[in-house]
Amino acid sequence: MAEYGLENIRNLALLSHNGAGKTSLSETILYTAGAIKRLGKVDEGSSTSDYDPAEQKRNISINLSLLPYEWKGNKINIIDTPGYPDFVGDVKAAIRVCEGAVIVVCAASGVEVGTGQVWAYSEEANLPRLIFINKMDRENANFDRTLEQIQSKFGRLCTPVQIPIGAHNNFQGIIDLLTMKSYLGPEAKEAEIPSELQSQVDTYREKLVEAAAEVDDSLIEKYLGGEELTLKELSAGLRQGTVEGKIIPVLVGSATHNTGAGLLMDAISSYLPSPKERDVLIAVDSNKQETIAPSQDAPLAALVFKTTADPYVGKLTYFRVYNGAIDSNSQVWNVTQGENERIGQLFMMRGKNQEPTPKVRAGDIGAVAKLNVTATGDTLGTKEKPTKIVPISFPKPTFSEAVFPKSKGDLDKLGPSLAKMTEEEPTLQVHRDTDTNETILSGLGDTQLEVAAEKMARKFGVNVQLETPKVPYRETISASTKAEYKHKKQTGGHGQYGHVLLEVEPLPRGGGREFVDKVVGGRIPKNYIPAVEKGVNEAFEDGVLAHYPVADIKVTVYDGSFHPVDSSEICFKIAGAGALKRGLADAQPVLLEPIVNIKVSAPEDYTGDIIGDLNTKRAQVQGMIPENGINVIEAQVPLAEVQRYAIDLKSITQGKGSYTMEFSHYQEAPPAVAQKVIARKQAEKE
Ligand SMILES: Nc1nc2c(ncn2[C@@H]2O[C@H](COP(=O)(O)OP(=O)(O)OP(=O)(O)O)[C@@H](O)[C@H]2O)c(=O)[nH]1
Numbered sequence: 001m002a003e004y005g006l007e008n009i010r011n012l013a014l015l016s017h018n019g020a021g022k023t024s025l026s027e028t029i030l031y032t033a034g035a036i037k038r039l040g041k042v043d044e045g046s047s048t049s050d051y052d053p054a055e056q057k058r059n060i061s062i063n064l065s066l067l068p069y070e071w072k073g074n075k076i077n078i079i080d081t082p083g084y085p086d087f088v089g090d091v092k093a094a095i096r097v098c099e100g101a102v103i104v105v106c107a108a109s110g111v112e113v114g115t116g117q118v119w120a121y122s123e124e125a126n127l128p129r130l131i132f133i134n135k136m137d138r139e140n141a142n143f144d145r146t147l148e149q150i151q152s153k154f155g156r157l158c159t160p161v162q163i164p165i166g167a168h169n170n171f172q173g174i175i176d177l178l179t180m181k182s183y184l185g186p187e188a189k190e191a192e193i194p195s196e197l198q199s200q201v202d203t204y205r206e207k208l209v210e211a212a213a214e215v216d217d218s219l220i221e222k223y224l225g226g227e228e229l230t231l232k233e234l235s236a237g238l239r240q241g242t243v244e245g246k247i248i249p250v251l252v253g254s255a256t257h258n259t260g261a262g263l264l265m266d267a268i269s270s271y272l273p274s275p276k277e278r279d280v281l282i283a284v285d286s287n288k289q290e291t292i293a294p295s296q297d298a299p300l301a302a303l304v305f306k307t308t309a310d311p312y313v314g315k316l317t318y319f320r321v322y323n324g325a326i327d328s329n330s331q332v333w334n335v336t337q338g339e340n341e342r343i344g345q346l347f348m349m350r351g352k353n354q355e356p357t358p359k360v361r362a363g364d365i366g367a368v369a370k371l372n373v374t375a376t377g378d379t380l381g382t383k384e385k386p387t388k389i390v391p392i393s394f395p396k397p398t399f400s401e402a403v404f405p406k407s408k409g410d411l412d413k414l415g416p417s418l419a420k421m422t423e424e425e426p427t428l429q430v431h432r433d434t435d436t437n438e439t440i441l442s443g444l445g446d447t448q449l450e451v452a453a454e455k456m457a458r459k460f461g462v463n464v465q466l467e468t469p470k471v472p473y474r475e476t477i478s479a480s481t482k483a484e485y486k487h488k489k490q491t492g493g494h495g496q497y498g499h500v501l502l503e504v505e506p507l508p509r510g511g512g513r514e515f516v517d518k519v520v521g522g523r524i525p526k527n528y529i530p531a532v533e534k535g536v537n538e539a540f541e542d543g544v545l546a547h548y549p550v551a552d553i554k555v556t557v558y559d560g561s562f563h564p565v566d567s568s569e570i571c572f573k574i575a576g577a578g579a580l581k582r583g584l585a586d587a588q589p590v591l592l593e594p595i596v597n598i599k600v601s602a603p604e605d606y607t608g609d610i611i612g613d614l615n616t617k618r619a620q621v622q623g624m625i626p627e628n629g630i631n632v633i634e635a636q637v638p639l640a641e642v643q644r645y646a647i648d649l650k651s652i653t654q655g656k657g658s659y660t661m662e663f664s665h666y667q668e669a670p671p672a673v674a675q676k677v678i679a680r681k682q683a684e685k686e
């Protein structure tokens with residue numbers, strides 16, 4: 001590829017509800033631009049973007065893909081993103097490194113929940129955008145209805161610059177409201193406007209001209225004076241309006257019928273801003289952000305936005321250059337980590353294809369293999385003039401499963417391959433639950449974790465089983481009591497003796513564990529007290545109800561006795577543990593269960609069903625915040641009831657709901673629940 005200045009590059013994210021046709025559209029665009037020779041199909045697993053076996057198996061996009069093409073003197077980097085909610089991490093990453101977006105809406109399904117979500121993300125990022133109404137060839141495709149939905153949801157600033165000719169079987173082509181010409185079929189054959197559409201064309205054109213004129217004082221004067229605006233003036237007004245977020249041009253077509261791609265590509269080049277028009281967001285320190293002007297002549301500043309792990313090429317790092325340039329076979333400074341990083345051969349990626357390149361300049365996006373210290377979100381720069389670009393903020397995991405290796409060999413490789421998986425996907429996290437002794441993998445949904453397990457098998461040969469994690473129950477006491485334990489044995493030579501009296505008292509929730517020594521007069525010699533504490537601590541880990549750890553308790557050793565010859569540390573440890581067990585048993589032990597805060601967002605229509613379901617899950621609904629047709633329901637609910645909530649919510653809302661969840665506190669489990677848990681644990685032991 002040729003070298004491009006800042007003003008001749010476009011970076012744009014393709015965004016939509018899942019399945020609206022982003023990947024098909026990107027394929028058609030690449031084909032139209034001549035960047036690929038053969039037009040692939042999502043449904044046949046042959047698209048440039050969905051090359052990952054996990055994507056082909058499911059016919060959905062899972063990873064963002066970089067799909068560059070050249071068009072009329074510009075270089076455009078399309079980033080195709082996944083629409084499936086579990087993979088929203090890549091959507092966030094793509095938005096962060098783009099200057100513009102194309103939001104794809106299906107002409108038959110209209111505005112969906114995912115559309116609203118990507119819209120909100122684009123607003124948050126202040127991203128100029130176009131809307132492409134796709135699938136005009138589909139049964140039930142309806143341009144007017146879809147446009148109405150778009151305008152009622154997102155406002156009147158969504159302005160058609162095209163309208164379709166026909167729909168469904170009869171979808172023939174597109175009328176461009178700027179040039180006032182028809183373009184028919186995949187060849188975009190120029191034709192006159194069909195007469196039956198003339199009045200509709202006039203109405204939409206009027207609105208478009210008005211919107212474009214309003215952007216600029218001189219244009220509005222001319223327009224109000226009754227003068228015709230030239231094509232050039234219209235285009236300029238439309239561009240300025242789009243860049244400033246005052247107009248969102250709406251286009252139309254069909255990806256799989258390859259109709260409208262060329263016009264969309266023209267619009268991308270004409271209306272969406274270049275990297276030159278968007279300042280770079282840098283982090284001065286942890287709470288201060290600033291913007292600086294981008295430049296190809298400044299010292300290097302590049303943001304790493306994606307890392308993939310490949311068993312053959314190793315780690316592949318995708319970066320967007322904001323300032324300066326990065327060279328193959330050079331050394332850079334990882335500003336975030338404060339370390340040098342060696343750069344090998346640089347690549348321009350297209351799907352999985354790597355094209356070697358000597359340099360990647362500001363405005364552009366590249367990739368490099370086998371970096372040592374660099375992770376997603378880091379800035380690569382120079383040591384002399386380090387600039388830190390604001391990193392990407394990723395959503396926190398909401399869904400967890402316990403990971404079990406299938407064999408001994410899998411166990412040995414489990415840790416390193418999990419580490420690689422979490423490096424690849426910032427929305428995945430792994431931790432060891434010390435309460436339950438399980439390795440927990442967390443992410444945004446069951447599909448994401450399933451895909452992660454498949455990847456571990458395919459890429460690293462590690463086979464794992466995913467299971468619902470054990471609930472980390474705890475035990476505590478609800479009364480105070482005193483307990484005594486005497487460990488005394490006479491076996492042959494010298495015997496064993498340890499004697500402890502202690503008091504147990506409940507602490508408030510979250511109070512933890514306390515151990516207090518109140519022994520006076522050397523009734524237990526000072527040097528044995530640590531042994532008593534050790535015994536107590538061991539007994540804490542193994543509650544008397546169902547062997548769960550004990551919480552929120554104060555233990556005071558206040559008396560005991562010893563034997564000058566037979567006493568030893570081990571004897572006092574045994575006595576300490578024994579006394580605590582007796583104390584626990586006598587102090588009305590109860591089971592504690594973890595409670596989480598949950599925030600569920602879904603369209604209003606589902607509120608009743610969601611709350612009904614939450615009620616069956618012993619939830620306490622705490623509030624409801626309606627917002628633009630979406631209701632946010634806040635509740636506290638026992639973790640045991642919502643470990644698979646991602647799946648439940650998907651089926652209640654047909655995938656239109658989302659939620660976040662975080663640990664809140666421990667709470668006494670109702671007796672019926674406690675009985676079940678205790679019985680189950682007993683059965684397990686047996
Ligand atoms: N009839 C018709 N079908 C289309 C069109 N575009 C895409 N499809 C079909 O819609 C389905 C989804 O298309 P994709 O291109 O994978 O959609 P996507 O938005 O990339 O999906 P995700 O990445 O999973 O969110 C596939 O079966 C496509 O063949 C279109 O213009 N017309």
Ligand SMILES: [Mg+2]
Pocket residue numbers: 022023024050060061080081082083
């Ligand atoms: Mg896709």
